[in-house]
Amino acid sequence: DGGITQSPKYLFRKEGQNVTLSCEQNLNHDAMYWYRQDPGQGLRLIYYSQIVNDFQKGDIAEGYSVSREKKESFPLTVTSAQKNPTAFYLCASSTLGQGEFRTDTQYFGPGTRLTVL
Amino acid sequence: RKEVEQDPGPFNVPEGATVAFNCTYSNSASQSFFWYRQDCRKEPKLLMSVYSSGNEDGRFTAQLNRASQYISLLIRDSKLSDSATYLCVVNGGAGGTSYGKLTFGQGTILTVHP
Numbered sequence: 001d002g003g004i005t006q007s008p009k010y011l012f013r014k015e016g017q018n019v020t021l022s023c024e025q026n027l028n029h030d031a032m033y034w035y036r037q038d039p040g041q042g043l044r045l046i047y048y049s050q051i052v053n054d055f056q057k058g059d060i061a062e063g064y065s066v067s068r069e070k071k072e073s074f075p076l077t078v079t080s081a082q083k084n085p086t087a088f089y090l091c092a093s094s095t096l097g098q099g100e101f102r103t104d105t106q107y108f109g110p111g112t113r114l115t116v117l
Numbered sequence: 118r119k120e121v122e123q124d125p126g127p128f129n130v131p132e133g134a135t136v137a138f139n140c141t142y143s144n145s146a147s148q149s150f151f152w153y154r155q156d157c158r159k160e161p162k163l164l165m166s167v168y169s170s171g172n173e174d175g176r177f178t179a180q181l182n183r184a185s186q187y188i189s190l191l192i193r194d195s196k197l198s199d200s201a202t203y204l205c206v207v208n209g210g211a212g213g214t215s216y217g218k219l220t221f222g223q224g225t226i227l228t229v230h231p
Contacts, residue, residue: 035221042121042204042221043161058218090160105151106219108160 003027004109006091011114013078013085021076021112023091032074033092033106036060043090049074050096078114086116120144123205123222130229134195138225140188140205149208152179152190154201155224161204165190195229202226 004025013019023032031050035043045058049068063082068074074093078085092106123140130136142150150167164177167188171180178191188205205222 040125040223042223044221045218048218088158104149105163105166108162111160113158 004091004093004107006089006109006112008112009110011112013114013116015116016080018077018079019114021078021089021091021114023074023076023109024072025074025093025109026072027093027107028071029093029107030071030096031094031104032068033094034058034064034066034074034076035090035092037088037090037111046076085114088113119222120220121205121207121222123203123225125223125225127226127228130195130227132195132197132229132231134229135191135193136195136227137192138190138203138205138227140190140222142186142188142205142207142220144207144220145186147186147207149219150179150181150188151206151219152177152188153204153206153221155204156201161221164203192227195227197229197231200227200229 007022033048034046036046037043044060046060046064047055047058047066049055052068052071055066055068063079065077089112091109094104094106121142128136152164153161154164155161165174165179167179167181176193180189192199202224204224206219208219
């Protein structure tokens with residue numbers, strides 16, 4: 001089955017600890033994205049990557065880091081510098097699309113709920 | 118002004134009703150528009166892409182008005198299973214740092230009751 005997987009589904013972390021969230025896709029998509037969702041709010045973009053070994057900051061990158069060493073994988077590290085990390089984290093992937101505007105449909109993984117104790 | 122703005126609702130409607138959601142966006146260069154559905158504590162899933170002047174898929178109709186920077190979603194003959202949050206999603210427009218980025222509205226909550 002093709003798709004996007006995220007692990008773990010639930011994660012608990014003590015304050016001051018770094019934690020890494022996994023995201024893997026076997027859709028052969030070039031682009032991958034990390035979003036954060038807080039209750040009653042829309043998704044906010046943390047980081048995105050359109051090609052291996054390259055990534056860009058989104059709207060709320062502070063306190064987060066990513067890597068893109070393989071096309072299939074885009075792990076997100078929530079560092080101790082992130083002031084309010086408790087949230088629902090969603091990974092997505094897409095093709096780059098064709099033509100000038102290059103935006104294609106994004107497909108989401110099931111998400112990771114992170115709680116800081 | 119928010120980049121993508123939706124009426125948060127909630128909309129409570131009986132089965133069989135017709136309901137419409139509205140969405141406005143601020144970036145006039147935006148070219149791609151989507152409606153996603155999100156069930157409680159689940160990931161968003163694509164409901165419809167919205168192209169040119171709009172499109173229809175079964176009971177769902179999406180309309181786009183570029184002049185007014187306005188998107189709508191119409192659901193006819195509502196089912197209990199339509200209960201969810203509906204997210205309006207807009208791309209960042211051509212070129213520049215917004216290349217390929219999507220902006221999500223906060224969502225509109227729909228509850229369909231018997």
